[in-house]
Amino acid sequence: MRVYLTAARLSLRRHLAYRSSAAAGVATNTVFGFIRTFVLLALWRQKTVINGWDAADACTYSFLTQALIAPMGVFMTGTELGPRIRTGDVAVDLYRPVDFQSWWLALDAGRAVGSGMLRSLPPVLVGALFFPMALPLSPLRWAAFLLCCLVGYLVSFSLRYLISLVAFWTMDERGMAAITFAVGFFCSGMILPLTAMPPRLDSVLQLTPWAAVIQIPASVLFGTQSGGLAYALAFGLAWALLLLGAGRLLTGAARRKVVVQGG
Amino acid sequence: MAESVERPLPAPVAYLLLVRMWSRSAWQYRASLLLTGLGQILTTSLDLIAILVLYSQVTLIGGFTLPQTLYLYGTTRVAFALSDLVASGVETLADSIRLGTFDLVLIRPVSTLAQVMADQFTPKRFGKLVPAAATLVWALIDLPLHWTPARIAVCVGTIVCGFVLFCAFWVLSGCISFLAVDAREVANTFTYGSEFATEYPLTIFGRPLGLALTFVLPVAFVTWQPALYVLGHPDPFGLPGFLRLASPAVAVVFAALAALAWRACIRRYRSTGS
Amino acid sequence: MTALPSQPLPDRAEPPTNPPTDPVILAEGLTKVFSSRARAGRLRRERVDFTAVDAIDLRVAPGELVGYIGPNGAGKSTTIKMLTGILTPSSGTLRVAGYDPQRDRVKLARRIGVVFGQRTTLWWDLPLRDSFTLLQRLYRIPPARFAENLAFYTEALDLGPFLDRPVRQLSLGQRMRGDITAALLHDPAVVYLDEPTIGLDVVSKHAVREFLRDLNLRTGTTILLTTHDVDDIERLCSRVVAIDHGRVTYDGSLEALRAERDLETVVRELYSRQGV
Numbered sequence: 001m002r003v004y005l006t007a008a009r010l011s012l013r014r015h016l017a018y019r020s021s022a023a024a025g026v027a028t029n030t031v032f033g034f035i036r037t038f039v040l041l042a043l044w045r046q047k048t049v050i051n052g053w054d055a056a057d058a059c060t061y062s063f064l065t066q067a068l069i070a071p072m073g074v075f076m077t078g079t080e081l082g083p084r085i086r087t088g089d090v091a092v093d094l095y096r097p098v099d100f101q102s103w104w105l106a107l108d109a110g111r112a113v114g115s116g117m118l119r120s121l122p123p124v125l126v127g128a129l130f131f132p133m134a135l136p137l138s139p140l141r142w143a144a145f146l147l148c149c150l151v152g153y154l155v156s157f158s159l160r161y162l163i164s165l166v167a168f169w170t171m172d173e174r175g176m177a178a179i180t181f182a183v184g185f186f187c188s189g190m191i192l193p194l195t196a197m198p199p200r201l202d203s204v205l206q207l208t209p210w211a212a213v214i215q216i217p218a219s220v221l222f223g224t225q226s227g228g229l230a231y232a233l234a235f236g237l238a239w240a241l242l243l244l245g246a247g248r249l250l251t252g253a254a255r256r257k258v259v260v261q262g263g
Numbered sequence: 264m265a266e267s268v269e270r271p272l273p274a275p276v277a278y279l280l281l282v283r284m285w286s287r288s289a290w291q292y293r294a295s296l297l298l299t300g301l302g303q304i305l306t307t308s309l310d311l312i313a314i315l316v317l318y319s320q321v322t323l324i325g326g327f328t329l330p331q332t333l334y335l336y337g338t339t340r341v342a343f344a345l346s347d348l349v350a351s352g353v354e355t356l357a358d359s360i361r362l363g364t365f366d367l368v369l370i371r372p373v374s375t376l377a378q379v380m381a382d383q384f385t386p387k388r389f390g391k392l393v394p395a396a397a398t399l400v401w402a403l404i405d406l407p408l409h410w411t412p413a414r415i416a417v418c419v420g421t422i423v424c425g426f427v428l429f430c431a432f433w434v435l436s437g438c439i440s441f442l443a444v445d446a447r448e449v450a451n452t453f454t455y456g457s458e459f460a461t462e463y464p465l466t467i468f469g470r471p472l473g474l475a476l477t478f479v480l481p482v483a484f485v486t487w488q489p490a491l492y493v494l495g496h497p498d499p500f501g502l503p504g505f506l507r508l509a510s511p512a513v514a515v516v517f518a519a520l521a522a523l524a525w526r527a528c529i530r531r532y533r534s535t536g537s
Numbered sequence: 538m539t540a541l542p543s544q545p546l547p548d549r550a551e552p553p554t555n556p557p558t559d560p561v562i563l564a565e566g567l568t569k570v571f572s573s574r575a576r577a578g579r580l581r582r583e584r585v586d587f588t589a590v591d592a593i594d595l596r597v598a599p600g601e602l603v604g605y606i607g608p609n610g611a612g613k614s615t616t617i618k619m620l621t622g623i624l625t626p627s628s629g630t631l632r633v634a635g636y637d638p639q640r641d642r643v644k645l646a647r648r649i650g651v652v653f654g655q656r657t658t659l660w661w662d663l664p665l666r667d668s669f670t671l672l673q674r675l676y677r678i679p680p681a682r683f684a685e686n687l688a689f690y691t692e693a694l695d696l697g698p699f700l701d702r703p704v705r706q707l708s709l710g711q712r713m714r715g716d717i718t719a720a721l722l723h724d725p726a727v728v729y730l731d732e733p734t735i736g737l738d739v740v741s742k743h744a745v746r747e748f749l750r751d752l753n754l755r756t757g758t759t760i761l762l763t764t765h766d767v768d769d770i771e772r773l774c775s776r777v778v779a780i781d782h783g784r785v786t787y788d789g790s791l792e793a794l795r796a797e798r799d800l801e802t803v804v805r806e807l808y809s810r811q812g813v
Contacts, residue, residue, distance in 0.1 A: 007321070012441075018445075020443070020445040020446075021446075021447075021448070023445075024445055024446045024447065024448040025448045026447045027448070027449050027452065028448040028449060028451055028452045028456075031452045031456050032452070032456065032459065035459050035460050037455065038463075038467045038468050038469075039317075039467060040473075041464055042317075042324045042325050042463070043317055043320060043321060043324065046321045046323070046324075047320060047321060048318075050320070060290040069495055083527070116305075128310040146392070164386055170294060170295070172292050172294075172295040174295055174298075175294060175295035175297065175298025175299045175301075175302070176298060176304025177302075178298060178299040178301070178303065178305075178306075178387075179298055179301055179302045179305060181302060181306070182302050182305035182309060183305065183307040183309075185306070185309065186309040186312070186313075191309060191310065191312075191313040192313050192316055196316075196320075198316065198320075200317055201316070271643050271644075271677075272674065272675060272693060273648075276674075277674075280671060280674050280675065281671075284663065284667070284671055287662075287663055287667070288660060288661070288662040288663055290661045291703070292661075292662075319582055363656070364656065366618065366623050367653075367656070368623070368655075369622065369623045369642065369656055370622075370623065370646055370649070370651050371646055371675060372643050372644070372646035372647045372675065372676055372677075373643075373675050407794050491541055529624070
């Protein structure tokens with residue numbers, strides 16, 4: 001266990017060092033937060049309440065999800081493992097006396113915490129200066145939100161890990177990643193909140209693993225998640241376990257058939 | 264004869280040669296190329312689905328109907344996809360400056376901008392063009408408009424000027440990479456942000472920001488102003504009518520600005536270095 | 538690859554501005570100062586100047602084969618970057634092959650060849666031959682001349698067996714031979730080679746050295762070589778220029794240097810600061 005904590009800590013420290021690129025990322029996420037908010041407000045201006053959310057909820061959602069992009073890895077099309085498989089460097093990782101999947105989870109978790117610390121607060125704060133925000137004051141609600149984020153992160157990691165593993169078979173996971181990225185971006189609620197979708201589409205999209213990454217943590221924070229915290233956690237954990245299990249099986253298969261490029 | 268051989272290869276020829284090389288490189292990974300192309304089609308289409316979802320709940324957004332918004336979206340997206348096809352190689356500039364491979368660009372006897380724009384070209388970018396063009400065709404069919412020659416000319420002009428403006432934005436975003444190598448994401452704000460902002464009626468941003476997007480960062484001239492002309496829609500901000508036909512002038516000014524900025528950046532790189 | 542074919546390369550045309558007696562590289566008081574802003578206190582930033590190259594004088598006659606040596610950070614690559622027009626000198630005068638590298642960078646590019654030992658200029662995923670064909674177009678090499686040169690280098694550097702293989706499948710030695718060819722196809726008057734034997738096995742090193750010496754003898758191409766390898770200097774260079782802290786510390790023939798002290802000792806002293 002200690003080796004993983006050390007790996008995570010080192011990865012965290014490495015990502016905390018990227019201050020200037022984090023600053024650039026914050027600026028970008030904030031600007032896009034503004035545009036997304038204006039689009040959502042155009043909708044809410046004509047329907048004052050959609051699925052229990054008012055305009056302030058919509059603004060909050062918009063900036064909150066911009067804040068979650070970096071730690072949740074929404075834009076990431078895999079983990080840092082993919083390039084290592086392509087170049088053949090993965091051979092070194094395979095011979096490390098550690099559990100392969102847990103090792104990459106530790107590294108990616110360090111990255112997530114680091115970018116969360118550097119990138120998450122500013123977009124929400126700047127957004128709050130210009131738009132009405134509806135952030136709850138109850139510490140319990142925030143605790144529940146963070147718990148859901150943790151589960152959502154696990155789902156996001158296990159999905160990205162699976163995509164990276166594809167490189168073991170095709171030598172290039174980027175094609176696969178491009179498609180899952182497009183689908184995931186829509187299904188997670190980054191383009192429009194799932195709750196603002198037509199009810200039938202919403203009820204389908206709420207079942208995909210991506211819902212656990214962005215939409216469900218936000219709904220839990222606003223207290224509008226149907227089924228409450230218990231359902232949110234159970235749903236996310238079920239997907240996380242399923243996907244992590246699949247990742248485990250595939251890791252084993254990959255190890256058996258390792259074709260390390262370039263010897 | 265001897266004179267023409269002494270002159271450097273014209274930039275467009277060099278650009279096309281490099282694009283061909285990159286395409287052939289990308290073709291070595293056919294499966295991946297196909298899938299990433301499909302991914303681009305999907306990503307662009309999902310944006311469109313979002314617009315349809317919005318309109319499934321209301322009939323007007325920012326005072327515009329669905330076909331009108333689709334026209335805005337279609338022209339913006341086609342212009343952007345074309346500029347992405349031609350100029351988005353600039354995106355890799357920050358990396359090549361950091362890795363030092365930009366030095367190799369400077370020792371070749373052809374235009375630096377041609378080399379940078381062609382960098383890492385991949386045919387997958389055609390994927391963005393497909394749904395964009397389809398949307399535009401859909402909008403053109405659905406719009407209850409009488410197509411006068413003037414309207415057609417402005418419609419075509421919109422795409423040409425939008426393309427030039429977006430290319431200028433790509434080059435200017437490349438200049439940001441010269442100033443700060445870590446600023447790739449800020450540079451993205453400039454290009455992808457202006458595209459995103461012009462997909463919707465400008466009215467959704469309200470008057471102050473709408474005016475800023477017209478006169479400060481002139482993304483309104485990409486599609487908004489000429490679209491008002493084509494759609495025969497009064498300017499919601501009450502701006503004078505001649506602005507609707509000002510896009511070519513704005514495009515020329517920004518293309519010149521981008522060219523000047525690029526030359527200044529190359530000079531600056533050579534005086535500070537790595 | 539052992540011997541070169543006997544047919545000599547046709548004479549290259551010197552540009553009219555550069556009669557053969559003039560130095561092909563002429564630097565006087567060449568200086569490069571990098572300034573950066575360093576944090577000085579909480580908010581204040583101070584300008585810090587670093588002189589990478591300090592008033593270097595360098596004259597290289599056509600046909601010379603010069604070893605340019607010095608520890609990392611001594612100013613070697615900064616000098617090369619100024620000679621190629623990548624960097625603008627802070628002061629001093631500089632002319633290469635009759636051109637001012639900064640003002641006429643694009644024109645100069647066709648008169649010089651550059652090999653970076655650790656960075657390939659070849660197209661990774663395409664056959665080696667395709668990189669050469671592209672260079673023919675970019676440098677506007679007349680087709681007949683190109684065919685002639687390619688045939689010559691293919692034989693001299695034994696490229697035949699892998700000319701049609703993707704570059705990513707080539708060994709380091711094969712790739713280096715490809716890179717050297719790529720730098721020479723357009724008949725440059727001056728060639729800069731940065732660590733051309735780094736990482737190569739003994740056989741490849743030998744092959745590259747033999748080739749460079751023959752090239753220099755046969756075509757009169759001026760070669761400026763930076764290297765950490767004593768053998769490279771010993772077997773190739775007639776003249777050695779050593780640089781440290783941006784200043785020339787030795788400039789003279791290899792024999793004179795050797796007469797003074799054993800070359801290896803000199804080089805070891807030069808590089809001892811960094812433990813090479």
